[in-house]
Amino acid sequence: MRAVPVTPRGVTDEENSHLDRADSRLVRRRSLRLLGSLLSPLKRLFIVTVVLVVAAQAAKAAGPALIARAIDVGIPAAQDGSWGPAVLTGAMYVVTALVAGAATAGYIRLAARVSQSILLDLRQRVFRQTQRLSLEFHESYTSGRIISRQTADLDALKELLDSGITSLASGFLYMMFVGISLFLLDWQAGLVLLVAVIPVWLITRWFQKRSQVLYRISRVASARLIVNFVETMTGIRAVHAFRREDANNRTYADLTEEYRHNNARTMGLNGIYDPALQLTGNVTVAVAMAFGAFRVLDGQLEVGVLIATLLYTKRFFQPVGQMAMFYNSFQSAAAALEKISGLLEEVPTVRQAERPVPLPTASGHLRFEHVRFGYGRDSVVLPDLDLDVPAGQTVALVGQTGAGKSTVAKLVSRFYDVTGGRLLLDGVDLREVTMRDLRRAVVMVTQEAYLFSGTVRDNIALARPDADDAAIEAAARAVGAHDFITALPEGYDTDVNKRGGRVSAGQRQLISFARAFLADPAVLILDEATSSLDIPGERLVQRGLQTLLADRTAIIIAHRLSTVAIADRVLVMSEGRVVEDGAPEDLIGGTGRFAALHQAWQDSLV
Incomplete structure (x- = not known):
């Protein structure tokens, strides 16, 4: 029988892994609970924003289908002297463009209001919580870590909320609408795109797993950097008194190098992920064009539909790269939200009784x-x-x-x-x-x-x-x-x-x-x-x-x-x-x- 490795505390590695996964689930639930409480007062505004995002992406996705109709229906009808289909198609294209533009402007403005309201609420919560917590907490939780929660972590959330979340949502919806439109227009071209989704999914999963780990490491390195800076500046008199400048410079240089190294590793992932997505997209467009061209020559496919399928295929991959860039912000913000939610979940060891006794005029006994x-x-x-x-x-x-x-x-x-x-x-x-x-x-x-x-x-x-x-x-x-x-x-x-x-x-x-x-x-x-x-x-x-x-x-x-x-x-x-x-x-x-x-x-x- 194979021996099972056992940790010093008598817990197997398998059990430790299970406990780590359970802790991760608890942390995620805690973060989602916090996010839900932040969104709750903004529910109506958030719903309107979501509706506008859906409308904008649906209107954008309608463009290639209308182009196919103009080429395959409008132009032949015009040649026969009937301009109605061409004019109607053109008017529909203009309307969808206007709807897309107006809805995009609307959801950007509303998303900004939602994000700023969330950040304002969160900043006030962190400040109130750090004041409310007992002295025992502050004696063990350094001021640098608290400042990191108020600065670096909230800035990571701000970066995501200001533009990242809308880009992720709009990109995902646009890809979904483009895929549906392509299948409705030509299911065979849709199958080509569906096959191409498999390598995209595999590449994205590879990127997700590695970037998730690296961004958590990066957040820790950033926090350590802030803590070291705050402690050095707070104790600057002792630094000068004991001539610690050179030693502190070396320590800070090591921390900044660690932070730089982690960021470089993250950028290295992007350097692999982005070209891989572009290559997959270009290859898919080439295959779709060759497959569609043969079908056009055989009379199985109209020219307008071929152009629309190529446009849909090309546009399907456009948001993926953009989403990947904001996925980095998402990972950074998720790690920051975990730390902030942990701080907000701290319970004061000294707290007021459920039924406190008033003592307005104490004598001092x-x-x-x-x-x-x-x-x-x-x-x-x-x-x-x-x-x-x-x-x-x-x-x-x-x-x-x-x-x-x-x-x-x-x-x-x-x-x-x-x-x-x-x-x-x-x-x-x-x-x-x-x-x-x-x-x-x-x-x-x-x-x-x-x-x-x-x-x-x-x-x-x-x-x-x-x-x-x-x-x-x-x-x-x-x-x-x-x-x-x-x-x-x-x-x-x-x-x-x-x-x-x-x-x-x-x-x-x-x-x-x-x-x-x-x-x-x-x-x-x-x-x-x-x-x-x-x-x-x-x-x-x-x-x-x-x-x-x-x-x-x-x-x-x-x-x-x-x-x-x-x-x-x-x-x-x-x-x-x-x-x-x-x-x-x-x-x-x-x-x-x-x-x-x-x-x-x-x-x-x-």
Whole structure:
């Protein structure tokens, strides 16, 4: 008995192939489902477009048959003095030409409206989906891949929808109408064409199989190119700091060479496919002409019918080459649609409950009840955390890197959901609080003070766009940002430029503080938020914090123990557990870990 190869996971190659085919079918169904949902609002417009395409191709296909009638019926009748058949045939030819022209113009315009509506809907869906997805997704799905979905993949769809889909549809319908007309006019000539279809089908299948694989590879190579470019430009400071220009150039050159090579292979397929189609078409026309000529000499076929059959045979192959060119766009767009549909099918790990509990006026009481959390199946960051933070209390979390401090902050902000136990805000499980109320009740200021394009005023008012100038200025004064803002060229109306390029790192942090304080949350989280500030700036912010944190629950995560001094309570964490809990002055006077950390910090200052 022949041994069956087995994969490392105990699945045979045959089973793997079956699974791959099943996955491919699922992906295709997912893509078709997306396409159907995009076309659904445009159903009537789409149907009208299809009708116009059919009318245009049918009218075009009628031309050779009318020419045959003019030659075989109209001209002999005219020679006998009866011009009626010739005039009628000529009028019918003009009418079909007008119908073909008008219908073509109509379906091109309508197809453009359909394609632009689809692209607009799809762009908005991708943007809404990427915003809706949880932080877990964005930490694993690089920004370059998301940008690739919005740019390269949507551009591939745009190329197909703008002209490719109508060319494919009109070409197929025209070939069908030409074939039917040829059989109705002369079935023997139709058999010649039918025989010629066999090699055309074989060549097209060969091209289809290979181009489908190559275009998927090309889309992957394109995405990798975009990802590499975006990551390099995003981290340009690190690139310059560590002199990575030459190494990055080599990497990018390899990626561009891979992309070029894949495109060259695709073009090579076209170089075989197009000449093969032209050769098949020319040979078929030659055979049809020779066969028809003998039949004309034998009196079995009229001259007009022979001319029409030759025209039909020649015209049958004209759309094939054009369709082949757009078939490349079709393959590229199909691969892009698969990726976009995959993104749109992603389900947020953090989502609103089916019956959310409103919490319009939170007081800020936090309670962890046997909370368990890990970033992966085998990862456990918080094994079993019990913690109670009364409303209005300022708690500082300290400990070594990886102790779980930032994880606690992310859970309170509900960037992630707990995997076990419960996290309560004012007695309500965070998973049941409405997203709107939660974002109003909990605000987090991170180490990365991100500023959006716009003015300083716009960035401070991000959480409260309706805030007046007095409230914005008051928030800036409270954190010590007012003086440097007024010193800017246009004060609060100064454009911060790209990502805050016109202000320093410390100034960006102060603006983010003002933004958070203006939001007036019940719970304020500062995750290493003072790390970008110098000592004078930190002291200035601390004075503002002492005022603004009054009657507000606050969680402060900091390695600088000077920031911890304003806390009511210090929690020392290690391996996801609270190992020390008490007032700062009590823990400093003890012999535990916080006392040792405080002493080490004092020594570093000396």
